[in-house]
Amino acid sequence: MMKQLLLVALLIVGGLSAAAGKDSITISGYFRYLTDRDSVTLRVYDYYHTSYNLNAEKIYQAKVKGNSFIFHIPQKGVPQYVDLILPNGTEDSTRNLTLYSYLLTDGDSIHYSDRIKDHFAGKRAEKWRIRNQLEKIYIFYASKASQFEGHSIKSTFSASIMDTLLLRQLALIELYKNTLSRQTYDLLKADAVASTIAAKLTSLSYMNAYNKNAVEDFHDSGITDSLLSSLSRNKEMLYSHDYYSAILGSFKILCFSKKQTFEIQNCYNYIRENFSFQVAEKAITGLLYDNRNRSSDISEIIPEALSWTKDENFKRILSNLQQTRLKGASAKNFELPDPKGKIVKLSDLRGKVLVMDFWYTGCGGCAGLAPKLVKIKKQLSNKDVIFVSISADKSKEIWLKSIKQGIYTDKSNTNLLAEGLRYNHPVLKDYSVTGFPTLILIDKQGKIMNNPVDPGKDEGKSLISIVKQGLAE
Template identity: 30%
Template sequence: MRRIILIGCLLITASSFALAQQARISGKVNSLADGDTVLLTTNDVGDPFLSNNISYKATITKKAFSFKIPTGKTPMHLSISYIARNNDDRHATNKLNRLALDNYYLETGDNIFISEDNEKYRFHGSGAGKFSLINALNDLQKKVYTGIKWGDPSETKRYFLKHDTLLLERMRLIRSEKRSLSENVFYLLEADVTGDYLSRVEFINSMLPKSLINTARQNLKGYKSIVPKEILNFRQLDRHDITKLSGNYASGIITRYKFDSCAYVNKPFSIFKSYNFFLQHHSGAIRQRLLLGIIYLDKDSGNDLYPLVNSAIVRIDYPPFKKILNSLKSNRLAGADAYPFNLPDTSGKFHKLGEFKGKVILLDFWFTGCGICLQSAPFLKKIEEHFKEEPFVVITVSLDNKIKVWKETIKSHKYTSENTIDLFTEEKNFNHPIAKYYFIDGCPTFILIDKAGKLMVSPGSPIADNGAKLTSLISKALKE
């Protein structure tokens, strides 16, 4: 009876949320403790555009939480994560990480109650059906990774075949629930799982060293997909404008292009060739997403993106995409104004960009546990030593979500040095204005600023060339 009353109340109030362009997410998570934090994040365009994230926090009381979220005309991407009150408890932290909900869809009028017990979720109320479906789709995906030996090229064909089976199972499940879904969510989910399928080639593109890629290609000989053509119907998906909001779909198309046109035929990737390919071979809303995506993913390469950005601006008319592109041009490309930060160091003293006027600045964005950040540190220390007599400074910007963790890591000097100026984003991590301004969506990210406070060409990772490009750019800036 209590469950019936609960569901009834949720359904009755759903209409009021729809009228107010709102949705409600509440729940009881038994794995949480009072004082833990729930972080709910919405995004109107999806990955990888973290600058569009809007985050809401709530402190757990009696294992419960509740949010009222503004919504719009199209489904919003929704993620829920948890932060343990005691970050020193690794067991608790790992458990909460496993409980995270990622890439769900929230619509106007939703009134969803989430219940959890023993790391199993149940969803109730208006809009809960799509949450249950997405949860089931995610469970199916986990099976693909079971038993696969990562980095082993002889596993390539088996991995591809497992993805074939996964796509068929996921499509079958989505279509069986079509009547219970809005048209927008139905096509978004079909686009999402199609994108995941196309991205299976990342097993070769990114997860294998270059020396093993040819072996993987040989292993694929004789592979024939068991997926019928009517399942992989790109033209059908592309006819629905809503698929432009599927980050997975656009990412999958781009990843597949990099595989077919580069990795598989042993040719280098070219941002300019890929841009022209998508311009010529795609149309409509999805083309806008692809043009934006290919430029965005190349923002740290050091390539001159101005010609492509200027070309894309006149071809993109969807307001959120156009806004991202204009911000990328004004905030991230060479010649843009540096962000006027005001951030604290370990003593609590705040530092502003203006303090370093007349110096060349290297901003190093990192967080505790970032493996590549750790690998980059020795290269940065060498560069710092090389320019120690010059008007040059390395400023590290931590995206840790706990000040205690950050301070402990700073003491170790594993990610920083005794001479770096170490600043903190005050537990706002990727949601801090400086991270959003620079479109920081991963670490490490390096931003080079000249003496006049203007951004320079992206230096890329010092690991790739032993810091040669970064050293050259700094030397050039010091002479100007």
């Protein structure tokens, strides 16, 4: 019976692939709990995607018909990664059927179903089966390692569990080596190394927060660093979804082990010295983009990085950072409605120092920041300082209700709405807003000022100091 179901699935996938033509990748699925009221989301990442760079991803949606869905994705000539997000259902309450960071290559035609053993069938589906098994190994060992977080005498043991996890994953990949292309084999290895480094870093960060002495005896076997280094000159690493973050994570672990503070300049130097090709370009782009709120720390690094970066996509990302978030950059003009429907332009506010915060209803961090900004506003008490509060709420009704409640913003602020599109709204893109809350300061000439320290960490002293400096200029 199982063989018959598998044959049917393969025939379905084959037919769908033929219908889609030779220029697309097909991802289809069948789950008994899905209904015609449901839709499935597919998030596709280009190779130049870094953790917060939303311009390097595309989102597709497919309506479910008869428990089934299908996507046709354009081929790119290079590997892509996808998140396949299924809606929750009654049969999904005890297991998560959503897939994150699964590799796609040109020519793939993959079917995902609860009627198939191991869930996957179709052309080149073996890499998804392997990826799924790697996740199960990860979950098993990560749960063991988490038992020792916060206990200094166990920190090295926790790291050794992670090393065992990695060796088990690599053994599984090796088992299927002859069924995979060399490119897929290398990328699966890279992503396994990256997930282990991320797990070690998370464990160390937790232990350090829980007990400052928890990492005193930490000793890393060096297995992950050795594998990271062995892959460093493999140009395929450019296409790995997580290899660049493994580079950054490895440096942060090094800082932990040496009891050093993480410094962006030192990390930049580490990448330049140890990695080459576009892999280094991607890692440094990720480093600078992830730390875009630390404008004073990256202002001198970005021009240098631009001078030797060759990949046009990474150059574009770095140039955009330089133009939107660094001190002295011209703030992009916008036109947004206030609660009464009046359009407010940034140019209308020229001559004032602006404290601009981005938020949305339901954002816990935004609710935490709002009362701190109220206190700072009272401390400054200056008519030449305007607090501009830009909401990314989905609707005007939600926004107006939140203004009235005063949880996320103050009624006396210049409240504006960037409605409906969230991160894809032109204003949020212009200011590289990919997280909430985001604070941006603009001087009287319409230039970006330095980013302040989180007001929750220094009681607003940094923000007040920068604003006063702007008033004096």
